[in-house]
Structures are given as C-alpha cells and as structure tokens.
Amino acid sequence: xxxxxxxxxxxxxxxxxxxxxxxxxxxxxxxxxxxxxxxxxxxxxxxxxxxxxxxxxxxxxxxxxxxxxxxxxxxxxxxxxxxxxxxxxxx
Numbered sequence: 843x844x845x846x847x848x849x850x851x852x853x854x855x856x857x858x859x860x861x862x863x864x865x866x867x868x869x870x871x872x873x874x875x876x877x878x879x880x881x882x883x884x885x886x887x888x889x890x891x892x893x894x895x896x897x898x899x900x901x902x903x904x905x906x907x908x909x910x911x912x913x914x915x916x917x918x919x920x921x922x923x924x925x926x927x928x929x930x931x932x933x
Contacts, residue, residue: 864895905929 866874874891882888889897905925912918 878889
C-alpha cells in the first residue's frame with residue numbers, strides 16, 4: 843500500500859509538471875477556448891487551455907519578465923506590453 847502511494851506521488855509531476863489552480867473570469871476562459879478552437883479549425887489540432895497558458899508563460903520567460911517592484915496586475919501588464927514593444931523594435 844505504501845509503495846503504491848509512493849509510486850503515485852512520483853508520477854504526479856511527470857516531466858517536471860505541477861498542477862496549478864487558476865481562477866479566471868468568463869472572458870478569460872472564452873479567450874483561451876477561442877485560441878484552442880481557432881487552432882482546431884485551422885490545423886486539426888486543438889490546443890488545451892493548459893497548453894496555451896504554458897505557451898504564454900514561456901513567452902514571458904523569453905521576455906525576461908520579473909516581479910521586482912510590481913504591486914498590481916496593471917503594473918505587470920504594463921511591463922509585459924513594454925517588453926513586447928521593445929522586442930518588436932529589436933527585430
């Protein structure tokens with residue numbers, strides 16, 4: 843029994859993944875679903891909400907977004923937009 847529990851624990855983080863619960867409003871969920879359905883209708887492959895969120899996080903990492911001195915979501919959004927603009931200028 844204890845061995846089974848250990849095996850289950852070791853499989854919970856397959857490929858280094860972790861479960862994260864995020865509370866989103868209806869518009870945010872609809873946006874994620876629209877991206878997934880657009881991919882499905884144009885390519886035949888649907889993107890899951892988790893895949894879309896993971897992709898967005900990967901982009902934020904590439905933009906080197908940090909949380910230093912960020913006190914609100916509005917400030918974080920402003921930094922993200924600034925980083926995207928800076929990236930566009932450099933390409």
